[in-house]
Amino acid sequence: MDFSPFDSRYFDDPYPLYKRLRDQDTLHYSQQDKVFCVTRYDEVRDVFKRPDLFSSRGGFASLLMQSWDRVGPRDLIEMLRFLVRTRINPLKFRGAPKSIITADPPDHAPLRQIVNRGFTARRIAAWESRIRELSEGYISGLADSEPFDVVAELAYPLPMMIISEMLGVETERLADFRRWSNGAINLQTSGTRAPSPAANLANAGELLQYVRSVVERRRREPCDDLISVMIDPAHGEPLDTEAVMLFALVLLVAGNETTTNSVGNTVDMLLRNPALLDTVAQNPSLIPALIEESVRLESPLRLMPRQAVEDTMIRNTPIPKGSNLVVMIGSANRDERAIENPECVDLRRDTGRHLAFGFGIHFCLGASLARLEARVILETLIPRLQGRELRAGGGVRTDSYFTRGFDRLELARIASAVAA
Numbered sequence: 149m150d151f152s153p154f155d156s157r158y159f160d161d162p163y164p165l166y167k168r169l170r171d172q173d174t175l176h177y178s179q180q181d182k183v184f185c186v187t188r189y190d191e192v193r194d195v196f197k198r199p200d201l202f203s204s205r206g207g208f209a210s211l212l213m214q215s216w217d218r219v220g221p222r223d224l225i226e227m228l229r230f231l232v233r234t235r236i237n238p239l240k241f242r243g244a245p246k247s248i249i250t251a252d253p254p255d256h257a258p259l260r261q262i263v264n265r266g267f268t269a270r271r272i273a274a275w276e277s278r279i280r281e282l283s284e285g286y287i288s289g290l291a292d293s294e295p296f297d298v299v300a301e302l303a304y305p306l307p308m309m310i311i312s313e314m315l316g317v318e319t320e321r322l323a324d325f326r327r328w329s330n331g332a333i334n335l336q337t338s339g340t341r342a343p344s345p346a347a348n349l350a351n352a353g354e355l356l357q358y359v360r361s362v363v364e365r366r367r368r369e370p371c372d373d374l375i376s377v378m379i380d381p382a383h384g385e386p387l388d389t390e391a392v393m394l395f396a397l398v399l400l401v402a403g404n405e406t407t408t409n410s411v412g413n414t415v416d417m418l419l420r421n422p423a424l425l426d427t428v429a430q431n432p433s434l435i436p437a438l439i440e441e442s443v444r445l446e447s448p449l450r451l452m453p454r455q456a457v458e459d460t461m462i463r464n465t466p467i468p469k470g471s472n473l474v475v476m477i478g479s480a481n482r483d484e485r486a487i488e489n490p491e492c493v494d495l496r497r498d499t500g501r502h503l504a505f506g507f508g509i510h511f512c513l514g515a516s517l518a519r520l521e522a523r524v525i526l527e528t529l530i531p532r533l534q535g536r537e538l539r540a541g542g543g544v545r546t547d548s549y550f551t552r553g554f555d556r557l558e559l560a561r562i563a564s565a566v567a568a
């Protein structure tokens with residue numbers, strides 16, 4: 149069997165196929181994409197644990213190159229416009245990757261140390277009341293009898309608002325920020341949502357230009373937002389302007405849609421399983437465990453790219469230097485070799501063992517924010533879910549090899565509930 153992780157035929161229900169791949173061999177080599185697919189839990193964790201052998205930098209670069217066969221003259225013009233607009237010097241970036249998610253050792257640790265300052269437990273916990281206020285505000289605007297789309301009305305706008313407030317985006321720029329955020333999310337997708345490289349560059353260019361202006365302002369007038377914390381020497385080693393610009397882009401790509409998707413996937417799971425919905429509605433203290441089971445079973449990031457730095461082995465398979473790998477989180481989290489009854493939602497199991505937030509040095513920086521946002525949204529939403537069902541045709545899955553979630557998830561009142 150030749151399986152391609154980028155093949156949209158497997159997007160909807162990839163799990164039976166993942167199982168076949170896991171059972172067949174330790175690794176699957178996709179002839180079509182020239183990429184090793186790492187599908188089992190132990191091997192996925194081993195790859196995450198060895199950034200010295202499996203580079204994120206090379207991995208992301210090769211993934212982005214996928215769309216380069218579509219590059220035309222318009223894209224090259226857009227590239228020049230991007231460089232002028234953002235004042236980014238490409239030569240400066242050649243030797244020193246400044247984006248945390250693509251940085252390898254030894255560049256990664258100092259970057260992570262700086263951005264960690266903005267994501268301490270105390271800083272994140274302080275956002276709970278604002279998240280609740282937004283969540284209740286969005287929900288209270290929805291008429292009880294009318295259908296509503298959980299994604300559009302709640303799961304998408306809330307993380308986007310929080311990240312824009314964390315970064316200190318002015319209210320009058322929110323509409324632009326929303327547009328850039330949408331574009332950033334589409335950066336790494338395939339299928340119908342994939343924009344042209346020129347559109348990606350135009351979008352990222354506008355966002356980065358804006359973030360540069362915020363950084364320059366914060367240098368003159370620091371305040372307590374994320375950008376000030378990262379550039380103010382009073383807090384420790386500062387991040388330079390280009391690094392803050394890239395970090396803002398990473399936050400939008402890595403942080404927004406993932407949280408939206410985890411909420412959408414959880415709501416879908418509850419609607420399919422009324423007994424589970426009853427259990428958490430009666431015992432909201434189980435919501436954190438529900439979130440962990442949801443990100444395990446429906447991992448919002450399906451896969452992560454890596455590239456072999458030298459000739460190496462995974463179990464008995466030789467991996468030549470320069471090989472591309474996709475680390476298939478969505479498969480590892482259902483590996484029966486590591487997780488008992490992996491297909492079942494079990495709120496009493498040790499729910500912390502999954503790899504949905506990665507593992508090792510790149511472990512998700514925003515995991516506690518994502519968990520907090522998902523918990524508060526679900527605490528507000530679950531009491532309103534009973535008596536509702538998925539509207540026919542109202543569940544539209546995201547068309548992406550990279551993320552798993554919903555573009556649309558419309559709920560309607562169950563007919564008998566309306567009659568009663």
Ligand code: HEM
Binds near residue numbers: 204250507509517
């Ligand atoms: C349910 C929601 C989320 C999921 C499933 C998720 C998943 C992940 C995964 C799997 C990684 C590891 C990437 C790798 O090893 O290459 C990662 C890294 C990262 N995530 Fe998340 N994420 C979520 C939410 C967030 C949020 C809310 C933010 C920030 C606002 C965020 C920011 C980041 C950053 C900056 C990294 C890179 C960390 C590093 O390279 O050191 N994520 N995330």
